[in-house]
Amino acid sequence: xxxxxxxxxxxxxxxxxxxxxxxxxxxxxxxxxxxxxxxxxxxxxxxxxxxxxxxxxxxxxxxxxxxxxxxxxxxxxxxxxxxxxxxxxxxxxxxxxxxxxxxxxxxxxxxxxxxxxxxxxxxxxxxxxxxxxxxxxxxxxxxxxxxxxxxxxxxxxxxxxxxxxxxxxxxxxxxxxxxxxxxxxxxxxxxxxxxxxxxxxxxxxxxxxxxxxxxxxxxxxxxxxxxxxxxxxxxxxxxxxxxxxxxxxxxxxxxxxxxxxxxxxxxxxxxxxxxxxxxxxxxxxxxxxxxxxxxxxxxxxxxxxxxxxxxxxxxxxxxxxxxxxxxxxxxxxxxxxxxxxxxxxxxxxxxxxxxxxxxx
Amino acid sequence: xxxxxxxxxxxxxxxxxxxxxxxxxxxxxxxxxxxxxxxxxxxxxxxxxxxxxxxxxxxxxxxxxxxxxxxxxxxxxxxxxxxxxxxxxxxxxxxxxxxxxxxxxxxxxxxxxxxxxxxxxxxxxxxxxxxxxxxxxxxxxxxxxxxxxxxxxxxxxxxxxxxxxxxxxxxxxxxxxxxxxxxxxxxxxxxxxxxxxxxxxxxxxxxxxxxxxxxxxxxxxxxxxxxxxxxxxxxxxxxxxxxxxxxxxxxxxxxxxxxxxxxxxxxxxxxxxxxxxxxxxxxxxxxxxxxxxxxxxxxxxxxxxxxxxxxx
Numbered sequence: 001x002x003x004x005x006x007x008x009x010x011x012x013x014x015x016x017x018x019x020x021x022x023x024x025x026x027x028x029x030x031x032x033x034x035x036x037x038x039x040x041x042x043x044x045x046x047x048x049x050x051x052x053x054x055x056x057x058x059x060x061x062x063x064x065x066x067x068x069x070x071x072x073x074x075x076x077x078x079x080x081x082x083x084x085x086x087x088x089x090x091x092x093x094x095x096x097x098x099x100x101x102x103x104x105x106x107x108x109x110x111x112x113x114x115x116x117x118x119x120x121x122x123x124x125x126x127x128x129x130x131x132x133x134x135x136x137x138x139x140x141x142x143x144x145x146x147x148x149x150x151x152x153x154x155x156x157x158x159x160x161x162x163x164x165x166x167x168x169x170x171x172x173x174x175x176x177x178x179x180x181x182x183x184x185x186x187x188x189x190x191x192x193x194x195x196x197x198x199x200x201x202x203x204x205x206x207x208x209x210x211x212x213x214x215x216x217x218x219x220x221x222x223x224x225x226x227x228x229x230x231x232x233x234x235x236x237x238x239x240x241x242x243x244x245x246x247x248x249x250x251x252x253x254x255x256x257x258x259x260x261x262x263x264x265x266x267x268x269x270x271x272x273x274x275x276x277x278x279x280x281x282x283x284x285x286x287x288x289x290x291x292x293x294x295x296x297x298x299x300x301x302x303x304x305x306x307x308x309x310x311x312x313x314x315x316x317x318x319x320x321x322x323x324x325x326x327x328x329x330x331x332x333x334x335x336x337x338x339x340x341x342x343x344x345x346x347x348x349x350x351x352x353x354x355x356x357x358x359x360x
Numbered sequence: 361x362x363x364x365x366x367x368x369x370x371x372x373x374x375x376x377x378x379x380x381x382x383x384x385x386x387x388x389x390x391x392x393x394x395x396x397x398x399x400x401x402x403x404x405x406x407x408x409x410x411x412x413x414x415x416x417x418x419x420x421x422x423x424x425x426x427x428x429x430x431x432x433x434x435x436x437x438x439x440x441x442x443x444x445x446x447x448x449x450x451x452x453x454x455x456x457x458x459x460x461x462x463x464x465x466x467x468x469x470x471x472x473x474x475x476x477x478x479x480x481x482x483x484x485x486x487x488x489x490x491x492x493x494x495x496x497x498x499x500x501x502x503x504x505x506x507x508x509x510x511x512x513x514x515x516x517x518x519x520x521x522x523x524x525x526x527x528x529x530x531x532x533x534x535x536x537x538x539x540x541x542x543x544x545x546x547x548x549x550x551x552x553x554x555x556x557x558x559x560x561x562x563x564x565x566x567x568x569x570x571x572x573x574x575x576x577x578x579x580x581x582x583x584x585x586x587x588x589x590x591x592x593x594x595x596x597x598x599x600x601x602x603x604x605x606x607x608x609x610x611x612x613x614x615x616x617x618x619x620x621x622x623x624x625x626x627x628x629x630x631x632x633x634x635x636x637x638x639x640x641x642x643x644x645x646x647x648x649x650x651x652x653x654x655x656x657x658x659x660x661x662x663x664x665x666x667x668x669x670x671x672x
Contacts, residue, residue: 006670007668007670086450088454133640133644134640137644137648141644141647141648142647143643143644143647144590144593144643146397146450147586147589147590147593147639147640147643148640148643148644150583150586151583151586151587151590151636151637151639151640152636152640153583154582154583154633154636155633155636155637158629158630158632158633159629159633161629162627162629162630166627166629277458280454281458284451316465316466316469316578318461318462318463318464318465318466318578319462319466320462321458321459321461321462321465322458322459322461322462322463322466323462324458324462325401325454325455325456325457325458325459325460325461325462325463326455326459328451328454328455328458329437329441329451329452329455329456329459331451332441332447332448332451332452332455333441333445333447333452335447335448335451336445336446336447336448337445
């Protein structure tokens with residue numbers, strides 16, 4: 001009898017979840033080891049992390065503030081993933097949304113009940129415009145969307161900084177690196193948590209329904225599973241790719257609008273804070289299911305919130321990026337390893353003829 | 361005017377060298393069928409490791425070596441995950457980018473703003489460097505420039521297209537199952553070429569801080585890794601294609617410098633967008649304008665697909 005590993009084509013959800021939990025724990029263990037080796041007390045840090053996230057009112061509010069953009073950027077990357085497209089440009093669309101919203105907020109006078117929807121609409125339109133060229137190129141010319149969407153992130157970052165320090169900069173307080181404070185803001189519902197949070201939750205739930213319970217969502221799923229088969233079945237795959245990518249750009253842009261109108265209140269360089277990139281991690285954790293975006297974004301928000309604590313302990317904010325990378329790396333490996341199961345190969349032993357024939 | 365042209369060409373060669381080197385590394389990885397999206401992170405690691413090394417021992421060659429080794433080490437981790445475990449290449453690549461950017465910023469925290477104490481000096485070629493305009497740009501550069509533009513691509517081209525080993529390497533990227541059946545070591549070839557390519561990405565990062573931008577700061581690489589990835593497509597997966605497209609993008613970068621130096625009526629922010637917008641245009645326009653381009657510049661057939669011997 002010999003034992004060997006055999007690759008199974010499918011993995012049960014429970015099995016995958018177990019492997020992924022193992023991956024996250026491994027990544028966090030490696031991080032802890034690093035922190036301990038660099039002379040910090042992991043138990044003290046763990047205590048601080050718990051107290052500043054789920055262990056206090058302020059922690060929970062911060063968690064919700066992190067969660068709001070992550071839900072939207074995570075959903076943005078998830079919906080394109082369903083048709084087999086990677087939108088790595090959520091960061092840029094986030095900036096585009098923030099710019100579009102700020103343009104209305106700064107320069108259009110009006111009551112906030114009118115301005116806020118206008119800001120959202122303008123932001124979403126800018127986000128969709130931002131992804132339009134990569135989406136058209138991907139849908140109709142097959143140009144690699146990973147690179148085109150990503151490169152536009154740098155352009156959006158430069159444009160945001162240019163506007164914030166240049167033509168739109170704050171002339172009242174003379175702050176050099178940001179625009180003036182927006183005259184309107186999304187009203188708060190709980191401490192510093194604004195209405196963007198429940199709206200983002202509702203949008204994710206709506207998307208879950210849209211992607212799994214509608215004809216449109218079904219066409220997306222089939223297009224992602226097998227493009228050729230989908231075309232043969234009469235599904236306009238190119239139009240669907242374009243539509244999904246525009247939706248994705250709009251979602252990421254709405255996150256930018258919420259951030260600028262609900263949390264930061266002014267446009268400034270670095271506003272997106274890597275939320276677009278962390279949205280990719282959320283989408284990977286969610287594995288294409290919009291409903292799974294909820295727990296995935298919660299985990300990511302927890303890591304980001306914990307990162308704030310680490311910053312108070314003389315660690316740079318980039319440590320969070322490294323930790324996230326490690327989590328992603330471990331999950332990618334775990335996802336593949338989950339396919340393997342030990343099987344035993346028994347040598348075929350010739351049975352005695354009499355006993356075989358004696359059985360009915 | 362002549363001075364301006366000379367300066368622009370010199371800058372183009374330096375700026376383009378970074379991209380050319382990283383793109384050449386990625387050509388090697390993609391030719392064996394592995395997309396390494398971690399170039400940006402590997403370059404960042406190389407950049408910071410080079411600075412840390414030359415601060416300790418002011419020898420730029422040691423810095424470049426350390427950067428190469430750092431890139432190769434990251435590449436080995438990536439190759440372990442994607443070639444041996446056969447995990448998703450897009451995910452692992454993004455993970456390596458995040459890890460590289462985060463780790464380099466963390467370990468480089470104390471070196472932020474420290475100018476590199478040792479850089480590659482210019483070594484003019486006697487006679488040729490006195491030529492007007494092109495002399496200083498092409499023959500008055502530092503030694504790595506000649507390695508990047510001539511020696512490395514020539515070596516890669518010769519190995520890839522004129523040796524049996526190169527045929528084996530390309531076969532692994534086109535049809536790993538057939539290569540495997542022919543007795544070629546698919547896993548080993550993929551593993552070592554991905555590692556080598558990542559080493560060149562690390563070297564590109566080191567070259568960046570040892571010549572072109574001789575000071576470390578967070579976000580220094582600023583998307584050059586992603587531009588290099590795009591250049592590989594534009595280069596049609598060929599070594600000299602990578603070098604030439606690197607030079608072309610060096611020229612675009614130099615153009616934005618000239619614009620800033622001469623006070624063109626365009627905000628510097630927009631000039632700085634040129635390399636990114638140019639890259640996007642250069643990978644979209646050819647396939648739209650000229651359909652045959654898709655076949656000529658086709659990617660290796662098995663690019664991005666993990667090879668499982670038992671699943672065909």
